[in-house]
Amino acid sequence: MNPVPLVAVAGNPNAGKSALFNALTGARQKVGNYPGVTVERHVGKTVLPDGSPVELVDLPGAYGLDPTSLDEAVTRDVLIGRQAGERLPSALLIVVDASNLDNHLRFALQLIDLGLPTVVALNMIDMARRDGLELDAARLEELLGVPVVETVAVRRRGLDDVLSRLGELLAQPRKIRSGDGPPPDSLALQRRAREIATAAVVSEAPVRRITHQLDGVLLHPVAGPLILTVILFLMFQAVFSWSAVPADALEAGTMAAGEAIGNALPDGWLRSLVIDGLFAGVGAVVVFLPQILILFLFILVLESTGYMVRAAFIMDRLMSHAGLSGRAFIPLLSSFACAVPGIMATRTIDNEKDRLTTILVAPLMTCSARLPVYTLVIAAFIPAARIGPGIGLQGLVLFGLYVAGIIGALLAALVLRRTAVSGGGGAFMMELPKYQMPRLSDVGIGLWQRATIFLKRAGTIILATTVILWALASFPQAGTGQKQSEVSIAGKIGDAIHTVVAPIGFNKDISMALLPAMAAREVAVAAIGTVYALDAEDEAGLQTLEERLAGRWSLATALAFLAWFVFAPQCISTIAITRRETNGWRWPLFMVTYLFVLAYAAAGATYWTAVSFGLG
Numbered sequence: 001m002n003p004v005p006l007v008a009v010a011g012n013p014n015a016g017k018s019a020l021f022n023a024l025t026g027a028r029q030k031v032g033n034y035p036g037v038t039v040e041r042h043v044g045k046t047v048l049p050d051g052s053p054v055e056l057v058d059l060p061g062a063y064g065l066d067p068t069s070l071d072e073a074v075t076r077d078v079l080i081g082r083q084a085g086e087r088l089p090s091a092l093l094i095v096v097d098a099s100n101l102d103n104h105l106r107f108a109l110q111l112i113d114l115g116l117p118t119v120v121a122l123n124m125i126d127m128a129r130r131d132g133l134e135l136d137a138a139r140l141e142e143l144l145g146v147p148v149v150e151t152v153a154v155r156r157r158g159l160d161d162v163l164s165r166l167g168e169l170l171a172q173p174r175k176i177r178s179g180d181g182p183p184p185d186s187l188a189l190q191r192r193a194r195e196i197a198t199a200a201v202v203s204e205a206p207v208r209r210i211t212h213q214l215d216g217v218l219l220h221p222v223a224g225p226l227i228l229t230v231i232l233f234l235m236f237q238a239v240f241s242w243s244a245v246p247a248d249a250l251e252a253g254t255m256a257a258g259e260a261i262g263n264a265l266p267d268g269w270l271r272s273l274v275i276d277g278l279f280a281g282v283g284a285v286v287v288f289l290p291q292i293l294i295l296f297l298f299i300l301v302l303e304s305t306g307y308m309v310r311a312a313f314i315m316d317r318l319m320s321h322a323g324l325s326g327r328a329f330i331p332l333l334s335s336f337a338c339a340v341p342g343i344m345a346t347r348t349i350d351n352e353k354d355r356l357t358t359i360l361v362a363p364l365m366t367c368s369a370r371l372p373v374y375t376l377v378i379a380a381f382i383p384a385a386r387i388g389p390g391i392g393l394q395g396l397v398l399f400g401l402y403v404a405g406i407i408g409a410l411l412a413a414l415v416l417r418r419t420a421v422s423g424g425g426g427a428f429m430m431e432l433p434k435y436q437m438p439r440l441s442d443v444g445i446g447l448w449q450r451a452t453i454f455l456k457r458a459g460t461i462i463l464a465t466t467v468i469l470w471a472l473a474s475f476p477q478a479g480t481g482q483k484q485s486e487v488s489i490a491g492k493i494g495d496a497i498h499t500v501v502a503p504i505g506f507n508k509d510i511s512m513a514l515l516p517a518m519a520a521r522e523v524a525v526a527a528i529g530t531v532y533a534l535d536a537e538d539e540a541g542l543q544t545l546e547e548r549l550a551g552r553w554s555l556a557t558a559l560a561f562l563a564w565f566v567f568a569p570q571c572i573s574t575i576a577i578t579r580r581e582t583n584g585w586r587w588p589l590f591m592v593t594y595l596f597v598l599a600y601a602a603a604g605a606t607y608w609t610a611v612s613f614g615l616g
């Protein structure tokens with residue numbers, strides 16, 4: 001006797017597979033309105049219209065056939081008959097969400113290409129209608145080349161149709177439709193899915209139509225990456241041009257307050273702590289609040305509109321060439337705020353090697369703690385010149401530093417993938433949400449959070465480190481004719497570090513700042529501010545930190561310092577979180593070593609190149 005034919009129910013997460021499976025078999029599979037409810041296989045029985053029995057297996061939802069996670073691996077193995085103890089299904093029932101057609105068709109197309117007899121359930125047609133989307137199932141059937149049936153699983157609508165179309169297929173002798181050619185890459189697949197989904201639409205509400213039209217442009221293989229570059233470019237221009245007024249006001253305010261309080265205090269160590277430590281040190285960091293908020297304003301708006309996921313999609317191809325999983329995008333994106341949450345977010349990457357690679361390159365994404373360092377040095381050394389309509393040189397340099405970090409990360413991943421962390425790797429599938437106007441409240445809350453995080457850091461770790469540095473830099477006191485930065489304890493430590501970093505063009509002031517900046521990168525700014533303020537006691541007139549820098553560093557040194565900060569693992573929290581997330585000291589040590597080597601090489605190369613151009 002022939003075994004009972006097996007029909008596999010497959011599709012994207014949350015398409016309604018379990019609901020349809022339950023409706024067809026009378027089983028009670030857990031159904032839930034979020035992806036990932038079904039995580040193992042379940043089997044049930046039903047009868048076809050001709051009275052013959054079939055077995056159905058309800059599979060976990062998946063985004064594709066490349067096994068990047070355990071549940072997707074199960075799905076794939078069942079479908080290609082490679083799952084131990086499971087026979088190859090006789091037919092496939094693909095469930096797609098009608099109102100999310102282009103996302104779901106991506107996987108459906110891969111499944112259809114497997115060549116099994118296939119029926120597509122165009123499910124949740126009720127939801128699609130409610131949202132103003134009218135689809136042509138017959139046209140879809142024609143384009144996909146397999147039967148398409150409209151269903152509403154939760155209302156048991158379309159079940160008879162599904163069973164009769166399955167019955168027809170199973171009654172026919174099995175036709176072998178071999179999948180021809182290599183599997184298309186994710187962008188090509190996405191394009192085909194979108195074309196078919198668009199062709200199947202009879203009418204749709206304006207919001208849906210706009211989303212489609214926008215995606216046609218924003219995800220275009222050539223225009224898409226170009227537009228992404230332009231958006232990022234504008235973002236860094238804005239960091240400088242929009243912040244000019246509030247940042248100057250804040251700076252003037254802190255200086256005035258510092259002077260007023262300084263005049264009120266008697267001369268002595270307390271006055272020095274307040275003026276040189278708090279105002280010249282911590283104050284120098286706090287004035288960068290506007291820049292940080294402008295950067296996050298852009299990021300939050302891009303997230304809220306639904307564009308960020310598209311950016312992930314565009315970056316996916318580039319990232320996969322570097323051997324990074326597409327799932328690495330979100331962790332790497334959060335690393336632009338701070339590598340610590342970024343590294344924690346890598347927990348969503350199932351493949352251990354993918355995850356490790358992502359952790360190891362995350363510190364190369366330019367975190368917001370570098371922003372004060374970058375903007376201070378740029379403002380002091382790069383002229384605020386216009387090099388084109390609306391294009392400022394300072395913003396361009398900042399953009400370049402961010403790009404240098406990204407390219408550094410991609411190259412590092414490429415090398416790591418061939419050496420320390422070879423193996424693994426998988427494709428990327430993600431739901432593309434609808435575009436919407438940015439929600440003011442989301443953006444507001446996000447900005448508020450960023451501002452509090454920044455000010456808290458200033459009030460705690462930056463303050464504490466700066467006070468320690470102030471103490472080390474104040475004692476012992478310099479006699480007449482001596483410079484404070486030469487006789488103090490901090491000065492002596494700086495001397496020791498200086499011997500190591502002098503070849504890459506760093507002066508003694510930078511050397512003194514490197515160690516405290518391990519606590520938090522912004523402390524580099526605070527430390528330099530404090531050291532200069534202590535040294536400047538005898539100098540006439542108040543100067544901004546920017547002016548002090550411009551007077552003391554050569555351009556070559558400034559550029560080398562910037563290059564150093566692109567790569568250097570200047571942050572203890574990042575090292576600590578890497579230790580925790582990789583369960584040991586091996587990988588954090590590896591990370592610190594390779595990043596310091598890179599930083600040293602990059603700073604040195606920058607310095608000597610600049611010197612050879614006569615900028616020393």
Ligand SMILES: Nc1nc2c(ncn2[C@@H]2O[C@H](COP(=O)(O)OP(=O)(O)OP(=O)(O)O)[C@@H](O)[C@H]2O)c(=O)[nH]1
Nearest residue numbers: 014015016017018019032036037038061124152153
């Ligand atoms: N309105 C409507 N809701 C549906 C329909 N089919 C399923 N749902 C709902 O959609 C949600 C997801 O359904 P599930 O059956 O859990 O989806 P699934 O595909 O099994 O999801 P995973 O197991 O996570 O892969 C549930 O809230 C269902 O009640 C439908 O045709 N119309």
Ligand SMILES: [Mg+2]
Nearest residue numbers: 017018037038
């Ligand atoms: Mg399910």
